Amino acid sequence: MTKVSVAKEDAVPTGELVVLKSVNKHFGALHVLQDIDLSIARGEVVVVIGPSGSGKSTLCRTINRLETIDSGAIAIDGKPLPQEGRELARLRADVGMVFQSFNLFAHKTVLENVMLGQVKVRKADKKQAEEKARALLDRVGVATQADKYPAQLSGGQQQRVAIARALAMDPKVMLFDEPTSALDPEMINEVLEVMQQLARDGMTMIVVTHEMGFARSAANRVVFMADGRIVEEAVPDQFFSNPRSDRAKDFLSKILHH
Amino acid sequence: MTVKLTVISALGSLVWGTLLAGMRVSPVPLMRGFATFYVNTVRNIPLTVIIVFTSLGLADIFGVTMGASDDFKVQGFRLALLGLIAYHAAFVCEAVRSGINTVPVGQAEAARAIGLSFSQVLRIIILPQAFRAVITPLANVLIALTKNTTVAAAIGVAEAAALMKSMIENEAQTVAIGAVFAFGFVVLTLPTGLFLGWLGKRMAVKR
Numbered sequence: 001m002t003k004v005s006v007a008k009e010d011a012v013p014t015g016e017l018v019v020l021k022s023v024n025k026h027f028g029a030l031h032v033l034q035d036i037d038l039s040i041a042r043g044e045v046v047v048v049i050g051p052s053g054s055g056k057s058t059l060c061r062t063i064n065r066l067e068t069i070d071s072g073a074i075a076i077d078g079k080p081l082p083q084e085g086r087e088l089a090r091l092r093a094d095v096g097m098v099f100q101s102f103n104l105f106a107h108k109t110v111l112e113n114v115m116l117g118q119v120k121v122r123k124a125d126k127k128q129a130e131e132k133a134r135a136l137l138d139r140v141g142v143a144t145q146a147d148k149y150p151a152q153l154s155g156g157q158q159q160r161v162a163i164a165r166a167l168a169m170d171p172k173v174m175l176f177d178e179p180t181s182a183l184d185p186e187m188i189n190e191v192l193e194v195m196q197q198l199a200r201d202g203m204t205m206i207v208v209t210h211e212m213g214f215a216r217s218a219a220n221r222v223v224f225m226a227d228g229r230i231v232e233e234a235v236p237d238q239f240f241s242n243p244r245s246d247r248a249k250d251f252l253s254k255i256l257h258h
Numbered sequence: 259m260t261v262k263l264t265v266i267s268a269l270g271s272l273v274w275g276t277l278l279a280g281m282r283v284s285p286v287p288l289m290r291g292f293a294t295f296y297v298n299t300v301r302n303i304p305l306t307v308i309i310v311f312t313s314l315g316l317a318d319i320f321g322v323t324m325g326a327s328d329d330f331k332v333q334g335f336r337l338a339l340l341g342l343i344a345y346h347a348a349f350v351c352e353a354v355r356s357g358i359n360t361v362p363v364g365q366a367e368a369a370r371a372i373g374l375s376f377s378q379v380l381r382i383i384i385l386p387q388a389f390r391a392v393i394t395p396l397a398n399v400l401i402a403l404t405k406n407t408t409v410a411a412a413i414g415v416a417e418a419a420a421l422m423k424s425m426i427e428n429e430a431q432t433v434a435i436g437a438v439f440a441f442g443f444v445v446l447t448l449p450t451g452l453f454l455g456w457l458g459k460r461m462a463v464k465r
Contacts, residue, residue, distance in 0.1 A: 066367055084285065086375065093373025103368035106463045107387050117372035120382065151464035162368075169372055 015041045017173055017204050018063060023072035025058060032058050033069070034228040040173070045205045047215040047236075050225035051251060056208045057100075059225070060177045063206065064095040077172055093121045096166030096174040100181050102158040104150035104165070110137065111146040114165045122169065129168075136164040140194050156187030160194055173204040180211055212255065216240060224248045260418040261446070263338060263407040268400055270343035275350025280380055282355055293351065301348040305409050308345050312337040313413035330414070338410035346403045353395040357388030362465075393458035400454070401447045418442060 018040040025033040032055040040046050048056045061067040063074060065081055065088060074081045076095065082088045104113050114133035118124040124132075137143045140160040142153070150158055159179055166174060176195065180188045192214050199205060199218040209215065215222055215236055222239040224232040226247045232239065240256075243249050281293035300308070317337055361384050369383040389396075408419035422439045426432050 064371060066371065089370070089373045089375050091373075092371055095371070097368075097371040099364060099368060099371075101362075101364050103362075103364035105365060105368070105383055106465055107390070116382070117374070120378055121373040149464060165368075165372065 015043075017042045017044075017077055018206070019073075019075045020059075020063075021073045021075075023059075023062065023069050023074060025055075025062065025067065025069045032228050033062070036072070036230060038223065038230065040204060040206060043202045043204055044220045045199045045203075045207065045218055046221050046223055047219040048206065048208045048223045048225060049210065049212070049215060049251075050231075054225040055228040056225045057177050060175050060206060060208045063173075063175055064092050064097055066097075089121070093117065093169050094172045096169060096171030098159070098162050098166055098174065098176045098179045100178040102150070102155070102162045102182070104158055104161055106150055109147050109149055110142065110153070110161050113150070113161060114168050117165065117169050133164070133168060136167050137161070139167075140164045141190070154187060155183045156190045159183065159187075159191045163191075163194055163198075167198075173206065174198065176205065176207040176209065178208050178210070180209065210255075212240070224251070226251070259335075259416055259421075260404075260407050263335070263342065263410060263415070263417055264404045264446070267339050267342035267346065267407070268403055270339065271346035271350050271399075271403065272396075274343055274347035276354055276385070278347060278351035279354035279358065280377075280385075282351065283358055283380070285376060297348045297351050300345060301352070303345075305341070305345050305406055306412055309338060309341040309409050309412055312341040316340075331416070334410075334413050334415045338407075338413060338415045342403065342406065342410070346399060346406070349399045349402070350396065353392045353399060354385075354388060356395070357390075357392035358384055360391045361387045387463050390458070390461040390463050393454050393461060397451050397454035397458070401451055404447050404450070405443060 016039045018038075020036050020038045023033050023036040024031070034055075036059060038046075038059075048059065050056050058067055062069050063076070065074075065084075076091060079091070082091060104110070105116065108116065111130065111133055114136055115126070115129045118129040118132065119126060134143060134146060137146055140163055142157050142160050142164070145153055145157060145161075150161070153161065163174075163179075179195070180191050183191065188211065192211060195205070195207070195214065196218050207214070207219070217236075219236050222232075222234055222236050223230055224239065224243075224245070224247075232243065232245045232248050234244070239248070240252065243252055278293045278296060281289040282297070284290060313334065317333060365383055365387065366379055369379040374382065407417050410417050411420035411423065414420070418439055422435060425435050429435060
């Protein structure tokens, strides 16, 4: 953790990898994101928590423009998020994303899932792509499943493949949109362990989750959202033991006391 | 002649129909509008009208002879092909589009998230899964197309129905001739339907 602890809230501006400035978004009448300001430094692990409907998933999805925004600005590695098209595709290749529902390509094998982006987007050689894919599958502990189809794997295994698929693109930052929410309890840990390892390796991560244990142990910073606003930002210890806002106190009392 | 018409127009309408389906889901409003207009117009015009129009309208008035102005038979065949493809592509498009709708939206999101372009997402991720879901409905279109080739007789293409008509005019065994030709079509379409039904089950994507 010493390596990444320099990249805390007070990091120098040049180290900022993802910057959101007064971002607003509406779903019809619902104002899901209200004046969101957030910057994430290189190597930082930010965990976003909050009640359902607070806009945390939407926030995560705006960062690679799976959701468009109504106003404000988002920049990744100093470059503003481009409009739909080739430029955006290039940017998305640099931003890994892991979904709640895994979304592995159902008609392709596990190995093909991890090779696809390397070959089609990075134009990598097939042999090298396969080598890298196998190494990544080994790293997330599903090397023996390489030739199976996603539907033949457990949820935990599928999610680990999805992480490998994202890592295959050598992303600058990884987005996790509730990666363990669709998993059986016994499979949550195998996915969290992979994420812990990633965090220790210095990957920049934005994690939307309900796993408070992960937030405590892996995060450099906890962002608490409610009703479309960022209500509180703090280091995990401070947030969990001594939340400042009433909203966060209320939220924590509901989830920690049973 | 019937088989030749069927095979070529099946391939043609598959390609054109898939392109139309791609347009109908594309982010470009102009393409979406064109494909929607095309489908809604063409599928609501009787095939006979379309085929007759290719001959009387395209060929006789506009001089579109498909490079066969001196050979009336070849011209009729090519125009019939054009009509059949134009007509059935509308149905193929709608079948493929319904297949696209069966592919969970997360598949496209994941594909975009690793940096694939719109056309790559469509070609590599969406269409392969969509086609597997619509093999059976596509078989319906194909069977209808096989039988619809008989309409080509209207512009003088010597396919099965035209052949039957001339035989009935020359022979007395009307019922027998009719039965033989009907059986001939069943022989063509039944295996197609059975094979594609089997293929549809085999290729289904497990989720």
